[in-house]
Amino acid sequence: MLALFYIFIAVAIGVSFWQITRIMNFRGIIATDEDNEKQGKYALGFLAFLYAMMIYCLIAMNVIMLPEAASIEGEHDDNLFNITFWLIGIVQFGMQFLIFFFTYKYRGNKNNKALFYADSHKLELIWTTIPAVTIVLLIGYGLWAWNNIMYVGDDENPIVIEVYSQQFRWDARYAGEDNQLGLGNVNFIKGINTMGVDMSDPSAQDDKQVTELYLPKGKKVLFKFRSQDVLHSAYMPHFRAQMNCVPGMVTQFAFTPKYTTAEMRQNSEVIAKTEGINKIRKANGEDPYEFDYLLLCNKICGASHYNMQMKITVVEEEEYNKWLSEQKTLAQAIK
Numbered sequence: 001m002l003a004l005f006y007i008f009i010a011v012a013i014g015v016s017f018w019q020i021t022r023i024m025n026f027r028g029i030i031a032t033d034e035d036n037e038k039q040g041k042y043a044l045g046f047l048a049f050l051y052a053m054m055i056y057c058l059i060a061m062n063v064i065m066l067p068e069a070a071s072i073e074g075e076h077d078d079n080l081f082n083i084t085f086w087l088i089g090i091v092q093f094g095m096q097f098l099i100f101f102f103t104y105k106y107r108g109n110k111n112n113k114a115l116f117y118a119d120s121h122k123l124e125l126i127w128t129t130i131p132a133v134t135i136v137l138l139i140g141y142g143l144w145a146w147n148n149i150m151y152v153g154d155d156e157n158p159i160v161i162e163v164y165s166q167q168f169r170w171d172a173r174y175a176g177e178d179n180q181l182g183l184g185n186v187n188f189i190k191g192i193n194t195m196g197v198d199m200s201d202p203s204a205q206d207d208k209q210v211t212e213l214y215l216p217k218g219k220k221v222l223f224k225f226r227s228q229d230v231l232h233s234a235y236m237p238h239f240r241a242q243m244n245c246v247p248g249m250v251t252q253f254a255f256t257p258k259y260t261t262a263e264m265r266q267n268s269e270v271i272a273k274t275e276g277i278n279k280i281r282k283a284n285g286e287d288p289y290e291f292d293y294l295l296l297c298n299k300i301c302g303a304s305h306y307n308m309q310m311k312i313t314v315v316e317e318e319e320y321n322k323w324l325s326e327q328k329t330l331a332q333a334i335k
């Protein structure tokens, strides 16, 4: 395989030398009006091809996009994405036209004479101010959205959950009655205490370690992240939230789930995407898939990185309270 690669590189170098010597021979040739005419039309043809590809990609790639945000804070991510997408889309549509149409319009002609045009202060002012203001507004909205999920006031009284990453699994712990997580440290890892909770800490007694996440709809949840070994990244795509899990420090984000898992399964976008996925799974002879929220690792952290996930179920508050009360506290589990 490697030999093939070296042969490919040798051939590529050979071809480029050959092309360079060919270009050298063209130095003495000057384009005729007929050449310019032809090249100008090629530019127009390329413009049409570019537009066709853009429209095709917009339609064909839409199936791999995520459904609407399932958290209240995530709506702003979708807004930012849509505004940026349309802004860039429209500007680039117009810019491509100007580039290729003018290439055609001002194609070389023996009778034309180039005009010397130094600068225009008015034009400079316009094309500096408009992008600057637009970018400041977009970044301002982005920073606001970032603060919205990063900083949570105590008065908001969020449910506190710790998510602990290691090669290659997630563990999670609810803060319990006192809504206060007991201290965690890698030195305390022993037996079923896989998150290294310091059991001499009073606030650790009522903490509850779980194998999957249950979240109540409409209540703010604050996630605290730790990592045991390498960089991982806690990614909850449907809630539009992601944060690095860094060994030696605690990171966080918060959001409010907007739809229960059951409601999301009824969402027309989700139904269409699920059907698409199941068509592929059926062709591969695999079992059908049903929509679930997921926590995934979004940092290439090692060989089984792809397998690092945890199911998240969003339910009504009443059901959440019932589920949580059924979970054992760490003190009970470790005894």
Ligand SMILES: [Cu+2]
Pocket: 165, 166, 231, 232, 233, 297, 298, 299, 300, 301, 305, 308
């Ligand atoms: Cu990972």
